[in-house]
Amino acid sequence: MWRPAWLHCGMLAHPVHATLLDQIGNTPLLPLRSIGAELAVPVLVKCEHLNPGGSIKDRIAKAIVADAEERGLLQPGMTIIEATAGNTGIGLALVAAVRGYQLVCVMPEKMSVDKRVALSALGARVIVTPNAPPSSADNFQNVARRMASEQDWFLADQFCNPANVDVHQRETGAEILEALGGRVGAFVAACGTGGTISGVGRALKAACPSARIILADPIGSVLAHWVETGEFGPDGAYEVEGVGSSEPPANLHRAVIDEAVRVSDEESFAMVKRLIREEGLLVGGSAGTNVAAALRVAMRGELEGPVVTVLPDSWDRYRAKPWMQALGV
Numbered sequence: 001m002w003r004p005a006w007l008h009c010g011m012l013a014h015p016v017h018a019t020l021l022d023q024i025g026n027t028p029l030l031p032l033r034s035i036g037a038e039l040a041v042p043v044l045v046k047c048e049h050l051n052p053g054g055s056i057k058d059r060i061a062k063a064i065v066a067d068a069e070e071r072g073l074l075q076p077g078m079t080i081i082e083a084t085a086g087n088t089g090i091g092l093a094l095v096a097a098v099r100g101y102q103l104v105c106v107m108p109e110k111m112s113v114d115k116r117v118a119l120s121a122l123g124a125r126v127i128v129t130p131n132a133p134p135s136s137a138d139n140f141q142n143v144a145r146r147m148a149s150e151q152d153w154f155l156a157d158q159f160c161n162p163a164n165v166d167v168h169q170r171e172t173g174a175e176i177l178e179a180l181g182g183r184v185g186a187f188v189a190a191c192g193t194g195g196t197i198s199g200v201g202r203a204l205k206a207a208c209p210s211a212r213i214i215l216a217d218p219i220g221s222v223l224a225h226w227v228e229t230g231e232f233g234p235d236g237a238y239e240v241e242g243v244g245s246s247e248p249p250a251n252l253h254r255a256v257i258d259e260a261v262r263v264s265d266e267e268s269f270a271m272v273k274r275l276i277r278e279e280g281l282l283v284g285g286s287a288g289t290n291v292a293a294a295l296r297v298a299m300r301g302e303l304e305g306p307v308v309t310v311l312p313d314s315w316d317r318y319r320a321k322p323w324m325q326a327l328g329v
């Protein structure tokens with residue numbers, strides 16, 4: 001449906017692509033050559049920051065819109081609304097531009113100004129809400145849900161929409177398995193909506209049951225405690241964006257997760273600097289969280305295959321943040 005009839009590129013190494021959306025996914029999987037040099041097993045990073053919109057969320061934006069179009073819920077010209085930390089909004093803005101939709105993004109004020117500016121530049125309407133908990137009517141997800149029903153707009157609903165988990169199972173997880181011949185020691189990822197860890201986790205558990213699926217969680221988030229006990233503890237403040245939560249989202253499937261590793265802001269940001277300086281990987285804060293946790297897992301030396309993690313987004317959206325400026329990169 002997204003491919004014109006005249007496009008017959010077959011297996012050419014350098015084909016003409018139907019749209020920018022063809023460039024989403026199939027990201028490189030690389031070993032950490034410097035940071036991971038002394039480890040018993042390699043740490044491999046999937047470079048999701050190299051997607052066209054600069055984040056892993058391009059995958060779900062494309063998948064959620066395609067799924068809604070197939071189900072007859074969305075037709076070009078309509079308005080899409082989403083509650084977003086920014087990256088899903090940027091992914092949706094690309095899809096909206098290519099497919100002809102209007103986009104409204106609801107973001108909590110904690111999220112970086114850079115993301116707001118990028119969304120406005122892409123033509124989205126941005127609504128900023130207070131950093132309110134899920135129990136509050138002002139919480140960004142509640143505001144998006146309310147506006148969707150009042151205006152009859154399509155809510156992308158990344159926190160609950162199963163198309164999010166499905167695309168990570170079918171594509172992100174399948175790409176990792178194919179690259180490694182089905183042999184993975186562990187997969188480590190932080191949770192924003194849970195789509196990445198639940199979908200990749202499902203794909204890996206099905207093909208390689210010994211693979212350990214490990215949640216990386218910012219200190220202050222309740223998710224590590226929830227994975228371990230099934231209960232919610234008190235939450236606290238932290239700076240890393242897009243990951244961790246004060247409540248588990250519906251797309252976080254506890255059954256596929258084996259354990260959790262807690263990572264401080266300091267550790268995450270120090271790792272971002274190392275990724276930039278030692279590996280040339282221009283990534284954001286949650287990549288630091290993921291890699292810090294993945295290194296700890298790889299250091300244990302008990303795994304039989306590599307530790308895989310994702311670099312969810314690019315550094316360009318954090319340049320105005322004090323933590324990024326303090327890194328001096």
Ligand code: PMP
Pocket residue numbers: 057085086087088190191192193194195196197241242243284286287312313
């Ligand atoms: N890192 C960043 C920067 C994100 O914005 C997100 C998504 N909110 C994630 C990681 C986590 O991805 P997922 O939603 O698939 O759990």
